[in-house]
Amino acid sequence: MSQSTSTYAVAGMTCGHCVASVTEEVGALAGVTDVQVDLPTGTVTVTSARPLDDADVRAAVEEAGYTVGAA
Numbered sequence: 811m812s813q814s815t816s817t818y819a820v821a822g823m824t825c826g827h828c829v830a831s832v833t834e835e836v837g838a839l840a841g842v843t844d845v846q847v848d849l850p851t852g853t854v855t856v857t858s859a860r861p862l863d864d865a866d867v868r869a870a871v872e873e874a875g876y877t878v879g880a881a
Contacts, residue, residue: 813843813857813858813859815858816856816858816867817854817855817856818853818854818855818864818867818878819853819854819879820832820852820854820871820876820877820878820879821876823852823876825849826849828874828876829847831876832845832871832874832876833847834874835870835871836856836867836870836871836874838870839856839858839866839867839870841858841862842856843859844856844857864878
């Protein structure tokens with residue numbers, strides 16, 4: 811089975827709590843197998859069992875209190 815990996819730019823993350831919130835919300839999406847947040851660059855790399863709908867990832871990031879920009 812092949813994995814799908816996508817990277818998103820997330821605005822507003824400033825600390826470890828931000829990273830934990832985004833990781834928790836995005837990680838709860840169906841099919842997600844890994845979430846890596848790079849705080850200094852503001853990027854979130856999501857690995858999943860199948861390609862994700864960008865709108866679902868955006869909604870999860872917004873649920874955590876942040877916004878997705880262009881990666």
